[in-house]
Amino acid sequence: MELGNGDKFIFDIGDGSVERMFALQIPTAFLDKVFIGHLHGDHFGDIGSLYVAGGIAGRFTPLRIWGPSGAKPELGTRAAIEAMEKMFAWDVAGRLGQTDVRGFATEIHKFDYKKEQIVFNENGVVIRSFPAIDGSVSYSLEWNGLKVVFGSDTFPNKWFIQNAQNADLAIHECFIAVPDMMAKFRSTPEAALQVGTKIHTAPEAFGKVMSMVKPRHAVAYHFWKDVDTTPRVLESVRSTYDGPLSLAEDDMVWNVSKEGIRERMTFFDEHSVNPPLAYAAEPVSAEDRVGYSPEIEAGRLDMRDVLEPIYKKASKALGREFEYPTK
Ligand SMILES: [Zn+2]
Numbered sequence: 001m002e003l004g005n006g007d008k009f010i011f012d013i014g015d016g017s018v019e020r021m022f023a024l025q026i027p028t029a030f031l032d033k034v035f036i037g038h039l040h041g042d043h044f045g046d047i048g049s050l051y052v053a054g055g056i057a058g059r060f061t062p063l064r065i066w067g068p069s070g071a072k073p074e075l076g077t078r079a080a081i082e083a084m085e086k087m088f089a090w091d092v093a094g095r096l097g098q099t100d101v102r103g104f105a106t107e108i109h110k111f112d113y114k115k116e117q118i119v120f121n122e123n124g125v126v127i128r129s130f131p132a133i134d135g136s137v138s139y140s141l142e143w144n145g146l147k148v149v150f151g152s153d154t155f156p157n158k159w160f161i162q163n164a165q166n167a168d169l170a171i172h173e174c175f176i177a178v179p180d181m182m183a184k185f186r187s188t189p190e191a192a193l194q195v196g197t198k199i200h201t202a203p204e205a206f207g208k209v210m211s212m213v214k215p216r217h218a219v220a221y222h223f224w225k226d227v228d229t230t231p232r233v234l235e236s237v238r239s240t241y242d243g244p245l246s247l248a249e250d251d252m253v254w255n256v257s258k259e260g261i262r263e264r265m266t267f268f269d270e271h272s273v274n275p276p277l278a279y280a281a282e283p284v285s286a287e288d289r290v291g292y293s294p295e296i297e298a299g300r301l302d303m304r305d306v307l308e309p310i311y312k313k314a315s316k317a318l319g320r321e322f323e324y325p326t327k
Contacts, residue, residue: 037152055103097288207240
């Protein structure tokens, strides 16, 4: 979510999210706030990519992460993020003294998933969390008289109805229809019925939720938006809801203002790489380098004749002396 003042907030960061965000070419220094609805891979699986790639690509401050507690401490956001940092221990160690690693740190804000509460209140932006299912929360963001509600994974519940009142944009999950789950994923009828109606939100139920909330604009997301699934999702939603609606897909954008809400598609370069840096990196100290073991260093080929000229050229071009390092 990007506010009119440029402030940015990430709600859920499932697998593949970082590639999509990088394609938008937003400097990672501005992508430092992540609000996780719950700890399913399709909702937070790319947090490690933002942690590492964001740190390399110019976020020189800790990655700030908000997320729910779990039924047990080891199932909560803090345990998950601390484990992620441990997972990247080698990654970070190898970068010491090579690149600016100030961004390889986290600031974790864990909160009780069973409570309705304000979890963020800065610069006139108020973000609330409220229960969805056990260990899973939904969020609302209010700023400048506008309100967006984001459900993450949830079955229809009373907290969403209450917290989505007066929402300009209400984003709620909407699963594909049960017959299509059986056809497309070869689910057993029992599994399709259970997952499609009790664990997740069936399209008919999504429509009923939106009829109760009556947002300025409703967004159905989280279903496989394919040519063979979309017609039945739309038909089922329309059996219970007739208000403004988007069937979300990747790279869809909503411009929300007092005047109106406009659905658009992002235009981006699929082949883009890392976004430009917002700030210059700080110089690092060679002293911090871990270096290589004698056995591995002994295997290095002597390339001094071709590498040393690179240092000479850089020295000449930049008017400073760069010496070919011994390690
Ligand atoms: Zn999900």
